Amino acid sequence: MAMNVSQSLQLLQQVDILLCGLLKGEKVPWENITFAQQAVLLDRINFHGVQTMIWTDVQHSNWPVETKAQLHEASLAIAGRELGHMHALGKVLRGLDEAKVAHILFKGTALAYTIYSNPVHRIRSDTDILVSEQDRTTATTILEASGFTACSSFMELLYYQQTWRLETGNGGQHAIDLHWRFNNSELLAGLFGIEELLARADTAVICGMQVKIPCKSDAVLIACLHKAVHDFSPYWVDGRMHLDGARLIWLYDLHLLISHFRVQDWNDLAEQAAAKGLGHICAAVLEEVREKFGTVMFLEGLEMLSGDSKGRATRYLDSSQAGRMWMDLCACQGWREKFLYAKKVFFPSEAYMRHKYANDKQWLPILYLRRTLGGIFRHAPADSHQT
Amino acid sequence: MLKRKLQISGDALAQEIAGETVILDLASSTYFGIDETGTRIWQLLKQGMDLQEIHELMLAEFEVSPEALETDIMAFISQLQTAGLVGEAQDQ
Numbered sequence A: 001m002a003m004n005v006s007q008s009l010q011l012l013q014q015v016d017i018l019l020c021g022l023l024k025g026e027k028v029p030w031e032n033i034t035f036a037q038q039a040v041l042l043d044r045i046n047f048h049g050v051q052t053m054i055w056t057d058v059q060h061s062n063w064p065v066e067t068k069a070q071l072h073e074a075s076l077a078i079a080g081r082e083l084g085h086m087h088a089l090g091k092v093l094r095g096l097d098e099a100k101v102a103h104i105l106f107k108g109t110a111l112a113y114t115i116y117s118n119p120v121h122r123i124r125s126d127t128d129i130l131v132s133e134q135d136r137t138t139a140t141t142i143l144e145a146s147g148f149t150a151c152s153s154f155m156e157l158l159y160y161q162q163t164w165r166l167e168t169g170n171g172g173q174h175a176i177d178l179h180w181r182f183n184n185s186e187l188l189a190g191l192f193g194i195e196e197l198l199a200r201a202d203t204a205v206i207c208g209m210q211v212k213i214p215c216k217s218d219a220v221l222i223a224c225l226h227k228a229v230h231d232f233s234p235y236w237v238d239g240r241m242h243l244d245g246a247r248l249i250w251l252y253d254l255h256l257l258i259s260h261f262r263v264q265d266w267n268d269l270a271e272q273a274a275a276k277g278l279g280h281i282c283a284a285v286l287e288e289v290r291e292k293f294g295t296v297m298f299l300e301g302l303e304m305l306s307g308d309s310k311g312r313a314t315r316y317l318d319s320s321q322a323g324r325m326w327m328d329l330c331a332c333q334g335w336r337e338k339f340l341y342a343k344k345v346f347f348p349s350e351a352y353m354r355h356k357y358a359n360d361k362q363w364l365p366i367l368y369l370r371r372t373l374g375g376i377f378r379h380a381p382a383d384s385h386q387t
Numbered sequence B: 001m002l003k004r005k006l007q008i009s010g011d012a013l014a015q016e017i018a019g020e021t022v023i024l025d026l027a028s029s030t031y032f033g034i035d036e037t038g039t040r041i042w043q044l045l046k047q048g049m050d051l052q053e054i055h056e057l058m059l060a061e062f063e064v065s066p067e068a069l070e071t072d073i074m075a076f077i078s079q080l081q082t083a084g085l086v087g088e089a090q091d092q
Helices: A005-023 A035-048 A051-058 A065-098 A108-112 A133-145 A194-200 A216-229 A248-259 A263-276 A279-293 A299-306 A312-318 A321-331 A334-346 A350-356 A364-375 B036-046 B051-061 B066-082
Strands: A103-106 A126-131 A161-167 A173-179 A202-206 A209-213 A235-237 A240-242 B006-008 B012-017 B020-025 B030-034 B086-088
Touching: A005 A035, A005 A051, A005 A248, A005 A279, A035 A051, A035 A065, A051 A065, A051 B012, A065 A126, A065 A133, A065 A173, A065 A202, A065 A209, A065 B012, A065 B020, A065 B030, A103 A108, A103 A194, A108 A126, A108 A202, A108 A216, A108 A248, A126 A133, A126 A194, A133 A161, A133 A173, A194 A216, A216 A248, A216 A263, A216 A279, A216 A312, A248 A279, A263 A279, A263 A299, A279 A299, A279 A312, A312 A321, A321 A334, A350 A364, B006 B036, B006 B066, B012 B036, B020 B036, B030 B036, B036 B051, B036 B066, B051 B066, B066 B086
Parallel strands: A103 A209, A126 A173
Antiparallel strands: A103 A126, A161 A173, A202 A209, A235 A240, B006 B086, B012 B020, B020 B030
16 A cells, blocks of 8 residues: 555654664564554664664564564674674774874764663764874874775765775675764864863773773763754665664664763753853754653753754754855865865865766766756765765 | 583684674684573683583573583583684683
């Protein structure tokens, strides 16, 4: 039976509510799931990146054997992948330590090894490492020495990060995103400097080493920002592009982070959010977390966040693509940087253009014209990655 | 048979998930999956227990006869040895 778009969206929302229930520890008997919901359930679990948590929840339930078998198989594969990834990452982290390259792990891997009961529950496609711009060359040398190869970036317009991949030999690969600024947006990149993050950083044991990760309040801000950025910036799950910040795993990160919060952490969060102009965004994302997972929150803390005046970062995130581009241009320091930014946006390299328009063998100026007329506003995502 | 102490290979990395364990042998780049009982034996080997201690502890944890448990432990250990995931402890 055919469904219209609104019925499909409604169905996905119903399944998401069901998955939130499972993640909250509720029992969901199979007979409570309609046929239509069953049909999209596994797809939705994969999209949200919660296979291993759902498998842990339903392994002894009355869910059908085939459904459980698929979740079981996926979970074992994810656990195996985790082993390989951490082995590969360990080499890189040891290299960075030996070379005395200051670095901080953020987002997925940092959260997996701190707030999750089992790191395998925080499924991720890569590890994000931030180094200073001066250390970028040393860091890339270490990645090469550890067997990683730089991706010929499919998006050269990502200015401040590069993806490195290690082929596993059995068709798989591990990826590390090396960042030398916090974000690819000029404006958002200025929100967190590595020195600032390191000054407040916590330490976690990752790959058997003491590794710096953002403190709890920074981790919350970064997670809120990440989610908000993906409301307009694309990301890929299993090769499919998505353009919304709807993944439950990102909200679940925040649920766990906030669950570890004390009153002082709320004060720190409110202070940092206000300083960075992220209070409104943060409050909106945390409200969504509370709605989805019933997270216990310090209401005065939420009020402090939402009471902030809308800062530059919030206005940036609320803007149109053209508005964001303008704000990024304004955020460039000095005329030379502004010129370089404009040049990259309007006239990216030939290699990039040939890659982007691979099926179009036209003369290069024609491709630039085509890009300017048709695609200029689909320019550099602030935080684009495969996930 | 049980008076032995084994040690886990330095090339074996393990990750638990929902009561089971996935092991990656770096030497052969091979993955192994072990069930809940195997996972318990693996955990106890990791804690440095000898097979006798493992047998005694599991006997208290599982409803099983001593003979059946010994057979299961030895069969599992034999598989681990064949795969190169454990070897005789050097301090024995």
